[in-house]
Amino acid sequence: MTERLVVVGGDAGGMAAASQARKLRGPQDLEIIALERGEFTSYSACGIPYWVGDQVTNGPDSLVARDPRTFREKYAVDVRLHHRVTSFDLSAGLLAMSDDATGAELALRFDHLVIGTGAAPVRPPWFTEAIEDEVSGVHFAQTLPQGAGLRDEVAGLPGGRAVVCGGGYIGVEIADALHRRGLQVTVVSRSPELMSSLDADIAVELRTAMEKVGITVLTGTSAAGLTSADGHVTGVMLADGSELPADLVVLGLGVRPRSSLAAASGLELGPSGGIRTDEQLRVRRAGQVLPNVYAAGDCTEVWHRVLERPVHLPLGTHANKQSRVAGITIGGGQATFAGAIGTAITGFWADGVEVEVGRTGLSCRELTAEGRPYVQATIHGTAASGYMPAAPSVTCRLVADPTTGAILGGQLIGGHGVAKRIDVVSVAVWHHLTAADLVDADLGYCPPLSPTWDPIQIAARKLLTQLG
Incomplete structure (x- = not known):
């Protein structure tokens, strides 16, 4: 008998699960229906400011990674737009929905359910x-x-x-x-x-x-x-x-998890209002994991690897990774979502003024609020060799555990090319590397791109002196 996967929400939290499950199970084995209350699927909300600012000039369609037609024809996913889910009956494997185009009230059976309802603006x-x-x-x-x-x-x-x-x-x-x-x-x-x-x-x-x-x-x-x-x-x-x-x-x-339907059906929520899940993105009800119901994306809480507790981190990177894990699990494979540390980058580029920002892990402010001891080092330098014309400025801060020297977080702000340097710090935080590990790391050097000692390593050297 063909099983049915129903995805609620047509963006990253659900559609990546549909695509991944389809790669592992064919239409004869798994029917996939995706319900989206709007008119778009799989688009980059993060790209909207750049479209508003005319940096994206090809129209809104350029922000759409996969449109409904692509899902239907390439992935055999029955995408139903303007369908609004109104309730779940998880025990019966049924959901209720309304077709906003016709006003019809409908019911739909499911064997597997992915909740990807996203977040609502505050x-x-x-x-x-x-x-x-x-x-x-x-x-x-x-x-x-x-x-x-x-x-x-x-x-x-x-x-x-x-x-x-x-x-x-x-x-x-x-x-x-x-x-x-x-x-x-x-x-x-x-x-x-x-x-x-x-x-x-x-x-x-x-x-x-x-x-x-x-x-x-x-x-x-x-x-x-x-x-x-x-x-x-x-x-x-x-x-x-x-x-x-x-x-x-x-x-x-900011945003808050859109989780009212999940709460109404008895699913466990965290303090932020985000849906609680396990490592396979399966939800919990009354202390029990439901083996066929999943949640992914901005409607969920994620495990913070430094805080060691679930938090709400509404970022597209996490949503796509979570959704992939849910799809692999539904498809019969094995995958886990390892958590997050809040790595994010942005910038301001206008009138010849360019500032890029990156952050990961915990800041001094957050560590202080947690009551956790830390050591920090901040350096001000350039992101290229000093003799290069117009070498971008950079400020780099690293924070570490005073006992182990493990990197707990970092922040970077400066000119062109600075923000993506935060990925080095992110890997250090993720794998519990120490300040000494960063100093010894074999990072690249080219005068227009980096000084002999990368700013991150200069900050790590300063950390070592603080650690004693």
Whole structure:
């Protein structure tokens, strides 16, 4: 008898599982149905700011890795768009859904289920559904339709005033995009500095670069409401009662796991609201692992290899790896998801000012919050030999366990080519390498690309002196 896999969610958390399972099991053995409430599958949400900023010029289709037709024809996956799942009956192997195109209420049987419902943008308490319906000019930038709406409005506001609420990855990238499109941009961040995943003194370099091109950065404050006229936003009220004039507002305050359906069906959630899974991405209910139900992507928590506990880390890299593991397991193979350490990179590139940022593991701020002792070393140098013209600047921070010398995390910020250096630190954290291991590592050298001693190794040498 042909078994049926149903995937809920058409992006990375589900579709990679469908593709991987299909590679291992043919259509005669495994029927695969994918349910997506929107109109796109497998697209890069991370590319939306670059499309909004006209760095991606080929239209939204260029952000789509595999469209529904490709899944249907190449992978024999029955993709059903505009289908919204409303409940799971995990004991019976049934789910209920609505076809938004026709209004029909339907039921669907499954033998295997992958929950890839992703995450929802954080909505500030003052941004109610009523305000969203009545006031135009306020945007999120998480989905392709949202990105399209933002992009279209920006086109009609040359020289307009934009306020970006949120100073994390999305806030910085959207600010870059809007500045490129000719808007006057203000970023509002509740944290003491931009990008709270960095230590504040490291993030200062990013703030300086943004202010250099005319972006206003307000930290240690938050938006408390909107003003509007004739149904369009006119300003953002701050917590101190002041007002920022605005023709356009973008809310980039982070995301939360979209896990309400999972919770309603009794699945275990973590403190963040993310779905708890085992190493094969199988979910748990009442303390028991369900052998045929999986969850992957931004709706889940992942095991943090340094914190040694589950956390919510909504990154596309993790979603794709998790989904692959679920697909291999469903296909009859063996694979495990080994966890994550929060490695991420971004940058700001505008008006000749270029700053790249990378981070991995834990920061000094996070280690302090955990009450864990650490030793840190920070160096300021160049990412190429000093005699090369326009050698990119680099600031590198490494943190280590004071007893073992094991690298616990790192941060890099600087010019062109700096961000991807964080991958060396990520491997060190992942494999519990020490500062001495990094000093001895055989890293590449070429004057335009790196000095004889790579900045990471210079920081590791400084760490060794701190470790004694």
